[in-house]
Amino acid sequence: MAQVRLQNIRKQFLNVVAVDDVSLAIQEREFLTLVGPSGCGKTTTLRMIAGLEQLTSGEIYFDNVPVGHLPANQRDIAMVFQSYALYPHMSVAENIGFALKMMRVPKAEIKARTDRAAQMLGIAHLLDRKPKELSGGQRQRVALGRAIVRDAAAYLLDEPLSNLDAKLRVFMRAELKKLHDDLQKTFIYVTHDQAEAMTMSDRIAVMSDGRVQQCASPLEIYNHPANQFVAGFMGSPPMNFIDGELRRDNGTLDFVAEGVRQPLPARLTAAADGAPAGPVVFGIRPEDIALSPQPADGFHPARVFIEEPMGADVLVTLSLGQTLLKARADAEFSSTPQQPMYVKFAERKMHLFAAADGHALTSDER
Ligand code: ADP
Ligand code: MG
Numbered sequence: 001m002a003q004v005r006l007q008n009i010r011k012q013f014l015n016v017v018a019v020d021d022v023s024l025a026i027q028e029r030e031f032l033t034l035v036g037p038s039g040c041g042k043t044t045t046l047r048m049i050a051g052l053e054q055l056t057s058g059e060i061y062f063d064n065v066p067v068g069h070l071p072a073n074q075r076d077i078a079m080v081f082q083s084y085a086l087y088p089h090m091s092v093a094e095n096i097g098f099a100l101k102m103m104r105v106p107k108a109e110i111k112a113r114t115d116r117a118a119q120m121l122g123i124a125h126l127l128d129r130k131p132k133e134l135s136g137g138q139r140q141r142v143a144l145g146r147a148i149v150r151d152a153a154a155y156l157l158d159e160p161l162s163n164l165d166a167k168l169r170v171f172m173r174a175e176l177k178k179l180h181d182d183l184q185k186t187f188i189y190v191t192h193d194q195a196e197a198m199t200m201s202d203r204i205a206v207m208s209d210g211r212v213q214q215c216a217s218p219l220e221i222y223n224h225p226a227n228q229f230v231a232g233f234m235g236s237p238p239m240n241f242i243d244g245e246l247r248r249d250n251g252t253l254d255f256v257a258e259g260v261r262q263p264l265p266a267r268l269t270a271a272a273d274g275a276p277a278g279p280v281v282f283g284i285r286p287e288d289i290a291l292s293p294q295p296a297d298g299f300h301p302a303r304v305f306i307e308e309p310m311g312a313d314v315l316v317t318l319s320l321g322q323t324l325l326k327a328r329a330d331a332e333f334s335s336t337p338q339q340p341m342y343v344k345f346a347e348r349k350m351h352l353f354a355a356a357d358g359h360a361l362t363s364d365e366r
Contacts, residue, residue, distance in 0.1 A: 009048060086142055086143065100114075173200055228359075242260060278355060
């Protein structure tokens with residue numbers, strides 16, 4: 001089995017619709033991440049793929065064969081759970097090899113596969129220890145080891161790094177990506193952390209309210225979000241939004257809000273022309289705002305609210321009319337609160353969304 005295809009899958013628990021009409025095709029050896037806020041249906045989707053949760057409707061295919069009716073143990077899938085628990089009385093080696101022992105794999109082969117998994121995860125020197133003698137990161141690796149020791153067709157990982165501290169999480173991100181490279185298997189990864197999704201995935205499916213909002217490569221999602229939810233969820237600090245409207249004057253189209261009148265580039269003019277009239281939301285990422293202490297062409301007058309030095313750069317919060325914007329400035333940037341500051345939005349990085357439903361106003365031309 002290589003390809004995993006979800007077709008219009010839906011899961012309803014009594015009166016909660018956890019997963020609402022999700023369709024996705026995950027390719028052989030792909031690293032696909034389901035990302036979204038807590039409660040958006042990520043775990044339920046994964047559990048349906050694993051066969052731990054019945055579908056309310058829809059179908060799941062492994063290589064075009066429907067598997068929705070198959071129990072978990074007939075699906076050739078290994079899963080790392082969000083809340084994993086190691087067997088406390090077993091050694092690391094016994095924990096990793098446990099599933100193989102249950103499957104009556106010969107002892108020598110269990111040892112060989114356990115050693116190989118431990119090698120890959122950098123825990124070969126810990127095989128005789130008990131879980132209580134391990135750090136959080138080491139325990140996490142053992143939990144991963146229990147999954148990868150099985151020669152499954154696809155690996156499902158549900159927030160495997162969420163119990164680790166921030167520093168270790170960043171480190172393990174790279175490790176997991178390397179592990180995927182080494183194993184050459186299909187990975188379906190779940191996280192609420194947009195940075196994990198951005199850094200590790202071949203493709204990201206952004207979920208909200210049980211639905212996939214957009215599924216594309218990390219850069220496509222970042223640069224061309226399909227709607228305001230995706231735009232606001234992916235990126236840290238998130239994209240800035242300004243509520244306003246479009247105004248047409250003698251042939252040009254401007255975005256207008258208090259303190260801003262922004263002429264729009266042709267690509268957005270074309271998109272807005274086809275869209276129904278009504279309030280819109282202008283979007284711009286912190287790194288796409290230029291700052292100048294003096295007035296200049298194309299700049300809008302704003303005022304510094306506060307600055308946060310990050311070392312590598314400075315996050316500057318500014319008030320522009322009614323809106324607070326965050327801009328990312330060079331490390332040398334320095335200002336004082338209330339100081340007048342002028343802001344310019346990078347023309348190629350402007351986004352427009354319909355205020356009514358948040359969909360991006362885009363034209364095919366980019
Ligand atoms: P996520 O993993 O994205 O945080 P989940 O898939 O766990 O989200 O949950 C999605 C929604 O389904 C939530 O509203 C959650 O409360 C609900 N839900 C999940 N499992 C059950 C269950 N066994 N019974 C009832 N509701 C559930
Ligand atoms: Mg979950």
